[in-house]
Amino acid sequence: MLNHREILLIKMSWSYIVPMSDTIGFEFYSYLFSKNPEIKRLFENSIQNQSKKLMDTLTFIIVSLMHLNTLENYIEVIAMKHQAYPIQEEHYDMVGNALIHTLKVNLKQTWDKETEAAWIKLYNRIAEIMISTSKKHTVSHLAS
């Protein structure tokens, strides 16, 4: 999935984010909804609540980056929780763009092209697992 250097860059950048995770989570959703108002209706939880779940999930993923198998199973579980919502593939780009934007504006001078590339690779891998899990689930559901 990611090489050692990419993992290091992600862990370093996330260590700056964690102490500000409440504010940054809130900024992420504000930006996501301002750019894509049509997806706001999917979220029933308070932004505060949802933001805490997202930030804790990202922390778990980042802490576990060396343990690929465990991580893929964990991401599949998260994907299954999304089955309850009418989420489309293009929503993953919206979420990914909002995440990268929020990290970039908060990390300022510690953000560079290499860090950005590592984050994009991580996010794309997570999105890929989530999308393929949701497709598998839909197909087996239709077959039964």
Ligand code: HEM
């Ligand atoms: C990297 C990708 C993503 C991660 C890590 C992620 C993570 C999470 C987590 C941890 C939850 C809470 C689940 C629970 O209640 O235990 C959640 C809920 C949710 N996610 Fe995601 N998510 C991702 C992508 C998306 C995308 C692309 C959408 C589409 C807009 C989306 C929409 C939702 C919705 C609607 C909920 C339920 C919120 C509510 O009940 O108010 N997620 N997500």
